[in-house]
Amino acid sequence: MKKIALVILILLLIGILYIAIQYGNALTSFFSLEQKELAPNLMAFIGNGGNSLVLFSRESSQVLIVDSKMFKGAKILRHYVDELVDDANIILVNTHFHADHAGGNKLFPDAELIASRYSQDQWENRDGEKYADLIVEFGETYTFTVGADSVKVCTLHGHTGGDLIVYIPTRSVLHTGDLVFNHWHPALLPRDGFDLNGWIASLDTMITEYKADTVIPGHGNIGGAELLREMKSYFVDFRQASSDAEIRALKHRYNDYLSLPGMGFHRNRTLIAEVDTP
Numbered sequence: 001m002k003k004i005a006l007v008i009l010i011l012l013l014i015g016i017l018y019i020a021i022q023y024g025n026a027l028t029s030f031f032s033l034e035q036k037e038l039a040p041n042l043m044a045f046i047g048n049g050g051n052s053l054v055l056f057s058r059e060s061s062q063v064l065i066v067d068s069k070m071f072k073g074a075k076i077l078r079h080y081v082d083e084l085v086d087d088a089n090i091i092l093v094n095t096h097f098h099a100d101h102a103g104g105n106k107l108f109p110d111a112e113l114i115a116s117r118y119s120q121d122q123w124e125n126r127d128g129e130k131y132a133d134l135i136v137e138f139g140e141t142y143t144f145t146v147g148a149d150s151v152k153v154c155t156l157h158g159h160t161g162g163d164l165i166v167y168i169p170t171r172s173v174l175h176t177g178d179l180v181f182n183h184w185h186p187a188l189l190p191r192d193g194f195d196l197n198g199w200i201a202s203l204d205t206m207i208t209e210y211k212a213d214t215v216i217p218g219h220g221n222i223g224g225a226e227l228l229r230e231m232k233s234y235f236v237d238f239r240q241a242s243s244d245a246e247i248r249a250l251k252h253r254y255n256d257y258l259s260l261p262g263m264g265f266h267r268n269r270t271l272i273a274e275v276d277t278p
C-alpha cells in the first residue's frame with residue numbers, strides 16, 4: 001500500500017514538474033498584472049486574466065471599463081475605479097463572455113453592462129441568467145462619449161460567435177478582445193463559436209477600417225497596428241504549412257509563443273488544418 005502511495009506521489013511530482021517547465025512562463029505571464037498609463041485618463045491593466053482598459057473623465061463622472069478580468073485582477077480593477085471618481089457612471093464592456101474577461105462582472109453591479117448578442121445567449125444558455133443592460137446586435141455599432149472622448153463599440157466574430165471591439169478614435173486606441181493574442185497561441189474553441197475565416201475577415205476589417213496607433217490585445221503585451229497583421233499572418237502561416245519540413249519550420253517560427261496547457265501549437269495546427277479556405 002505504501003509503495004502504491006509512493007509511486008502516485010512520484011508521478012504527481014513529475015507531472016507538476018513537467019507543467020512548471022513546459023508552461024511556467026505562460027502561467028506567470030497569464031497571472032501577473034501590470035498597470036500602464038497610456039495617456040492622461042487612460043489606463044491599461046495587462047494580464048491576470050484578459051487585458052483591461054479604463055478610460056475616465058472626472059468632469060463628467062464617467063468611467064469606461066473594457067473587460068472585468070477575474071479573481072484578484074477584478075478586485076484590483078474595482079479598487080482602482082473606486083479611487084478615481086465618486087459615484088461614477090460606470091460603463092463596462094465585455095469583449096466576450098469568457099470568464100477571464102467577464103468573471104469580474106459581479107464586482108460591478110452598479111455598472112451598465114454592454115455585451116454582444118452572442119455573449120448574452122451564452123450566459124443565458126449556460127447559467128440561465130440575464131446579464132447585459134445593453135446588447136450590441138451583430139453588425140451594429142454603439143457609440144457614446146466619455147468626457148471629451150468618443151467611444152465606438154463594434155461587433156465582429158471569430159474567437160467567439162460575437163466579439164466586441166472597442167475603438168477610441170480620439171486616442172487612436174483599439175481594444176481587440178481575444179481577436180488578437182500577442183505572442184500567445186490563440187485560444188481556438190469550436191464550442192464557443194470559433195470561426196477561422198470569420199476571424200481573418202475580422203482582422204482585415206480592423207486593419208483597413210480602424211486607424212490605431214495603440215492596440216490592446218486580449219492577451220499579451222500592448223503594441224501597434226502590427227499586432228493585427230501578425231495575428232493574421234499566424235493563421236495564414238498555419239494554414240499554408242502541410243509538408244513535414246513546412247511544419248517543422250512553422251514550429252521553429254512560433255517557438256517563443258506562449259500557451260496554456262492543451263492550447264498550443266499542435267492543437268491549433270490540427271484545428272486550423274480542418275477548416276476549408278473560403
Ligand SMILES: [Zn+2]
Nearest residue numbers: 096098178187
Ligand atoms: Zn476568450
